[in-house]
Amino acid sequence: MQYTIPHYYNKFHCVAGACSDTCCAGWFIMIDDRSRRRYRTQKGEFGERLRRSIDWKNNSFKQYNRRCAFLNKDNLCDMYVEAGPEMLCKTCRDYPRHTEEYEGAREISLSLSCEEAARLILGTREKVRFLTKEDDREESYEYFDFLLYTKLMDSRDVLFSFLQNRSISCSLRMAMALGLTHDIQRRIRKDRLYKVDELLKRYAGEGAEKAIGAKLADRRITGPARFEKMLSWFGIFQKLEVLNADWPRYIGTLKKLLFDEGAAVYEDNRISFYRYLIEDEERKKQWELWSEQLLVYFVFTYYCGAVYDGQPYAKMKLAVVSTLLIQEMAQAVFKMREGRLDFSEFVHLSHRFSREVEHSDQNLNALDRIFCTDSRFGLDSILSLL
Ligand code: SF4
Known part of the structure; x- marks a missing residue:
């Protein structure tokens, strides 16, 4: 059996009685x-x-x-x-250890829903590495699509290389990851898994970054169009099972802050927020870093689960949409705090999101369905918000 963990895994310590939001x-x-x-x-x-x-x-x-x-x-x-x-x-x-099971492999992560683990995940400055070790335990599943699993593992390595490419913006990294998984999904649908290797080579080539960058610039929207789209994205929270009784109040407050005063105020706050980020080089770097760690976290935890449903594109959307929604929640907190956002606030809102969304199979399945069928989460639609 092969066991894989992110390199920061063993640094985690439960703070028990001192925990700000005990599990x-x-x-x-x-x-x-x-x-x-x-x-x-x-x-x-x-x-x-x-x-x-x-x-x-x-x-x-x-x-x-x-x-x-x-x-x-x-x-x-x-x-x-x-x-x-x-x-x-x-x-x-x-808890907060989370295990994904595959034939002959276990992948163990720390859940973002524990605020202490979230602090560790988001506070990691270096690129996350994954450590593996093996023991003699063997197992065999009655049915396990090993070919698909191998392609998912190979493509996940390429996804990590995109998501951790600090020479380009996080928006472009997300666009590349979405583009690749969109194309993988098409090959799965057409039963052409054997063509995935060729696709990975194409995406790793020099032209891909430029081509996707141009596509991204072409699709991006601002102003009322962005306001409408993001408001409709927030609607997905209403389709999810409520796990924590105070979640509706919490997310309702953030939603109100973002959208209740209309498109012009939403856009003003968004512009102020990004101005606040770019006026300080360290702050800007940190924002990109938090986004990178979120994306890597979601991809590590969920992407290879597509071996069970054949939907890697939906798993990538889960990573990107979750990251974008957390970023929007951060903009609401920025407004609430009258123009500032610090690490502990970002940790807090990320763990709130995770506590509510990730700990219910019903919610994860509902999101999978939405990402497979709802045109609000089509490729062009997501690219327009990056
Ligand atoms: S949420 Fe995390 S740090 Fe807090 S009590 Fe639970 S495991 Fe410990």
Whole structure:
């Protein structure tokens, strides 16, 4: 078995009681079958408490004031304190580690939804590297499309090289990544997977950057057209399952700040925001860096999952659209803070987005469907907003 992690992975430390937005509040913690069986038969007073604190029908811990029944007033887990880490269910043991499974391979990332992990991901200045190690464990799936998986792995390496190319703007990096996956998708549809290698070579060639740069300049929109399009993109949040009870209020406030005063005010704020970024070289660099780390994070986590549904283009759209929506949310915070945005605010809003969007299969599936069918997220439409 091959295991892959991003190079910053082992630097993560949970800050437990000092956490600004603990993972033990706000959402339901689902209990795996093995832990459930153990909890049912636990003896003594602690066993009694366990059984009282579980919603057996929903397979989750009960909540009081939206906090896990085991989360004490110091924001520490009573189960951990009283019975040790081995008593934790799989969700609590693993989080914020996230594992994607492929035949003979595991890819483990840290989830952006943990604010401490988000700080690590977005605060990484160097290009993310991926470390692998292997053990003797073997497995074989009943059905696994190894040819597609190989093409996805190869194309993901090319995507990383685009997304980490710091000699060009992040907008152009995103456009190249979208263009490549759009063309890969076409080859998958036409059953011409064997042509992917040739495509990768073409995109890695000198002319690609120039051609896509010209396309991008041609499509880009500003003013009322951009306002309308971005407003309609924000509509996708209404199609998603709400995981945290205060999310509608949070995203509603940002949406109001951005759009309620109309297209001219939206555009003024956008221009002020980009002026604020470019007037300071370090700030501008940092903004590009945050975007790069978000894109690499989303692509590492989700792109190869296309081996199960044959939709790599939708996975790339997930990375780009999520990054653009987070950037818009940052513009709203910039307005709220009367013309400034710092690292901790960017970390906070990125983790809020992730907490809401990434931790529901229902939401990820809904986004997949939207990106495959909704013309608001067609290639030209996304390019126009880059
Ligand atoms: S959100 Fe992250 S840092 Fe906070 S308690 Fe959970 S794992 Fe620890």
